[in-house]
Amino acid sequence: MNNPSCAGCSKEFCKGLWRENPILVQVLGMCPTLAVTTKALFGFSMGMATLFVLVSSSFVISSIRKLIPPQVRIAAFTVIIATFVTAADYFLKANFYAISKELGPYVPLIVVNCIILGRQEAFAYKNSVLRSLVDAIGMGLGFSIMLVLLGSIRELLGFGTIFYFKILGNGFEHWVIMALPAGAFITLGFLVGFFNWVKMKWRRPLY
Amino acid sequence: MRSAVKMISVLTIIGFISGAVLVLVYTYANPIIAKNRKKEMEKAIFRIFPEGKTYDKRTFGKDTVFNVKDKKGSLLGYAFLAKGNGYQGAIEIMAGIKSDLKTLAGIEILESQETPGLGQEIASDKFGSQFKGLEVAPEIIYVKNVEPSKPNEIQAITGATISSRAVVTILNEKIEVIKKDLGKLK
Numbered sequence: 206m207n208n209p210s211c212a213g214c215s216k217e218f219c220k221g222l223w224r225e226n227p228i229l230v231q232v233l234g235m236c237p238t239l240a241v242t243t244k245a246l247f248g249f250s251m252g253m254a255t256l257f258v259l260v261s262s263s264f265v266i267s268s269i270r271k272l273i274p275p276q277v278r279i280a281a282f283t284v285i286i287a288t289f290v291t292a293a294d295y296f297l298k299a300n301f302y303a304i305s306k307e308l309g310p311y312v313p314l315i316v317v318n319c320i321i322l323g324r325q326e327a328f329a330y331k332n333s334v335l336r337s338l339v340d341a342i343g344m345g346l347g348f349s350i351m352l353v354l355l356g357s358i359r360e361l362l363g364f365g366t367i368f369y370f371k372i373l374g375n376g377f378e379h380w381v382i383m384a385l386p387a388g389a390f391i392t393l394g395f396l397v398g399f400f401n402w403v404k405m406k407w408r409r410p411l412y
Numbered sequence: 413m414r415s416a417v418k419m420i421s422v423l424t425i426i427g428f429i430s431g432a433v434l435v436l437v438y439t440y441a442n443p444i445i446a447k448n449r450k451k452e453m454e455k456a457i458f459r460i461f462p463e464g465k466t467y468d469k470r471t472f473g474k475d476t477v478f479n480v481k482d483k484k485g486s487l488l489g490y491a492f493l494a495k496g497n498g499y500q501g502a503i504e505i506m507a508g509i510k511s512d513l514k515t516l517a518g519i520e521i522l523e524s525q526e527t528p529g530l531g532q533e534i535a536s537d538k539f540g541s542q543f544k545g546l547e548v549a550p551e552i553i554y555v556k557n558v559e560p561s562k563p564n565e566i567q568a569i570t571g572a573t574i575s576s577r578a579v580v581t582i583l584n585e586k587i588e589v590i591k592k593d594l595g596k597l598k
Contacts, residue, residue, distance in 0.1 A: 243528045272422060273422055274415060274418055274419045274422060276415070276419055277419045277422065277423055280423060281422065281423060281426050284423070284426050284427055284430050285426065285430065287430070288430040288433055288434060291434055291437065292433065292434070292437045295437050295438065295440075295441035295442075295445070296437075296441065298441060298445045298448070299440070299441040299444035299445050299448070300444070302445075302448040302452070306523065309525060363528070363529060364529070379529065381529045381530060381571075384527075384528040384529035385527060385528070385529070385530075
């Protein structure tokens with residue numbers, strides 16, 4: 206990363222994973238985070254769909270950012286984001302029909318995921334294409350990793366499996382609450398608490 | 413004035429490009445999606461009628477009935493779609509009724525948004541298999557916490573009475589209609 210146009214790119218990349226993690230620190234995009242993480246696979250699919258939309262819209266918006274008048278930037282962002290979301294929705298329906306049925310309305314709802322609009326407004330509209338791409342990939346991965354983690358914990362305790370692999374034997378009584386919305390809030394609360402505790406222990410920002 | 417023109421033209425151009433991109437996506441994905449839907453429906457029909465080999469479609473007004481035939485071409489029964497409200501959203505069921513219109517051949521849940529771990533169990537084999545050979549006259553009845561004793565009874569899922577009741581109600585309503593439709597033919 207010695208390219209001068211991308212000074213500090215590794216920092217832009219890592220901030221999404223840790224220091225400014227969309228879920229743990231910014232607490233953005235809570236609707237899909239809480240709704241689709243009943244199983245690890247759904248969290249993973251949602252993470253990948255969001256990553257795709259985030260990277261593509263950041264790329265387009267940062268490349269035409271000088272052409273968009275500031276007064277109509279939000280309208281322009283929304284149209285571009287909605288285009289990619291619809292494309293992602295149709296792609297999932299065509300190629301991963303079963304998963305797309307499980308995710309239901311939450312794929313089209315990526316349009317209103319504040320991480321995506323937030324990154325366009327806070328980053329892509331002001332930075333070069335390369336930096337915006339790195340930022341989007343970092344944020345998207347940070348989001349996806351947390352969704353998979355949440356999904357794995359909830360699937361393990363709620364169904365005894367992770368990615369459908371049986372981990373806890375038949376003697377394990379499933380915690381039904383983990384599959385319900387309450388389980389999402391409880392798990393998320395513990396995760397945020399745990400990561401804050403780790404951060405305090407280290408006493409220095411990790412990037 | 414000039415900035416207004418610029419705003420409008422930029423948004424219009426972005427809108428046009430988006431539309432064009434979506435047309436491409438749509439023409440690529442739509443036939444595949446339609447094929448997926450059809451495949452899913454066929455899979456459900458042949459799971460309900462394992463001996464079934466072919467089917468043909470018949471419409472009565474709004475209703476569609478699939479006549480399912482075995483490999484010799486004799487009628488096994490009728491499959492039909494039943495849709496209604498569940499606990500959290502719509503439930504869509506593919507159901508099969510034997511040609512005498514008295515017993516069910518089985519059901520398959522095509523779509524449901526019930527509570528995972530509780531209501532979603534309506535899609536499980538344990539619940540679904542109760543409908544195999546179930547009598548539909550005078551109507552399907554669900555019982556709670558006790559073993560079903562009559563040939564038209566099923567046991568509701570513990571903790572998910574609303575979802576179980578929804579399935580039963582959706583089926584009863586549709587069976588009534590289907591019986592009338594098919595009765596007209598005779």
